[in-house]
Amino acid sequence: MKDRSTILLVALLLSGVLMVWQACASPEEDDPGAGTCDPAKGDADCNYVEYCAEVDVVDGSGFPTGDVKYECILRDTCSYDIQDCAIGWYCSEDGYCFKGTAPQPDNNQQPDDTTDTALPDTAIPDTAQPDEDTAMPDTAQPDTDTVQPDETVPDTDTTGVTLDFSEDFESGSDKWTLEGIWQVGTPSDGPLGCHGGTNCAGTNLSGNYPDSTVAKMVLAQQVTIPTSIMEPVIRFYAYVHSEGTQMGMMDYVEVLVRKSVDNWDSAAKAVFTIADTGLTDNATKTKIGGNGGGTWHLFEASLTPFKGESIQIAFRFTSDEFTNAPGIYIDDIELH
Ligand SMILES: [Ca+2]
Numbered sequence: 439m440k441d442r443s444t445i446l447l448v449a450l451l452l453s454g455v456l457m458v459w460q461a462c463a464s465p466e467e468d469d470p471g472a473g474t475c476d477p478a479k480g481d482a483d484c485n486y487v488e489y490c491a492e493v494d495v496v497d498g499s500g501f502p503t504g505d506v507k508y509e510c511i512l513r514d515t516c517s518y519d520i521q522d523c524a525i526g527w528y529c530s531e532d533g534y535c536f537k538g539t540a541p542q543p544d545n546n547q548q549p550d551d552t553t554d555t556a557l558p559d560t561a562i563p564d565t566a567q568p569d570e571d572t573a574m575p576d577t578a579q580p581d582t583d584t585v586q587p588d589e590t591v592p593d594t595d596t597t598g599v600t601l602d603f604s605e606d607f608e609s610g611s612d613k614w615t616l617e618g619i620w621q622v623g624t625p626s627d628g629p630l631g632c633h634g635g636t637n638c639a640g641t642n643l644s645g646n647y648p649d650s651t652v653a654k655m656v657l658a659q660q661v662t663i664p665t666s667i668m669e670p671v672i673r674f675y676a677y678v679h680s681e682g683t684q685m686g687m688m689d690y691v692e693v694l695v696r697k698s699v700d701n702w703d704s705a706a707k708a709v710f711t712i713a714d715t716g717l718t719d720n721a722t723k724t725k726i727g728g729n730g731g732g733t734w735h736l737f738e739a740s741l742t743p744f745k746g747e748s749i750q751i752a753f754r755f756t757s758d759e760f761t762n763a764p765g766i767y768i769d770d771i772e773l774h
């Protein structure tokens with residue numbers, strides 16, 4: 439038994455020495471035969487510290503036969519600081535010569551161009567090119583790198599974001615600030631009902647609006663218009679019975695759109711591209727009024743100028759000092 443133990447111990451020691459020797463072996467010793475390689479694949483067939491080289495075939499006496507073959511040859515070592523490789527080669531940071539020119543770090547303070555997409559931006563994020571460097575998020579362009587999401591900041595500009603606000607007033611007026619004559623409920627005058635359901639908004643639900651009035655119905659919340667939406671619009675149905683014609687509106691509703699930084703006095707007025715004839719003024723297409731003949735009508739205006747903005751909207755009613763009517767009623771508002 440003692441002899442067998444000794445033999446086992448010696449065998450273990452020998453295998454340990456062998457493992458250490460292998461660990462210390464240089465790549466040259468590790469691959470003494472310098473395996474053949476396919477030059478069409480560059481250095482892909484070789485180890486990192488080797489390259490695929492053309493080698494003369496020699497005969498038994500050591501004389502070249504005139505034929506060549508390709509073998510993996512150990513790279514020259516070099517100094518990265520002084521770049522002492524042969525002409526046409528460069529020294530890598532870990533001290534091996536590689537054919538070609540060294541990749542340049544992106545230190546030009548410019549967005550990635552197509553030649554250095556493998557390296558990270560050092561100063562500013564991509565704005566013109568898709569994000570190939572996941573370290574910094576796109577700020578100006580939608581992500582086109584759907585394979586890898588931005589890692590630092592969640593994507594806010596990916597496709598699939600929709601503008602999706604709707605209001606049918608069936609749950610009341612919670613989202614709105616109602617000034618003056620604006621009311622939400624079931625009209626007992628004018629349309630005597632709503633476009634959908636039993637609730638809508640209107641200028642005095644139980645009778646004519648008064649003369650010389652200005653009042654807003656303001657959507658209390660802000661709505662962000664994503665840049666990814668091709669043609670954002672606001673659309674709604676209105677029952678219209680006020681003093682005015684397409685040649686001039688005396689009593690009318692305008693839809694005001696303001697950015698979060700604006701006040702209502704400087705707010706933009708929606709220009710209606712969908713409106714039945716006679717129910718907006720010819721001059722600006724911003725004033726809704728006239729007589730709609732006792733039915734509800736669709737109105738739609740573009741919100742394209744507000745892409746990327748956070749906006750607030752308001753319906754503003756204005757009447758002049760003479761002559762009034764049942765009023766203007768609003769239902770089924772959508773922003774999409
Ligand atoms: Ca309704």
Ligand SMILES: [Ca+2]
Nearest residue numbers: 681758760761
């Ligand atoms: Ca009037």
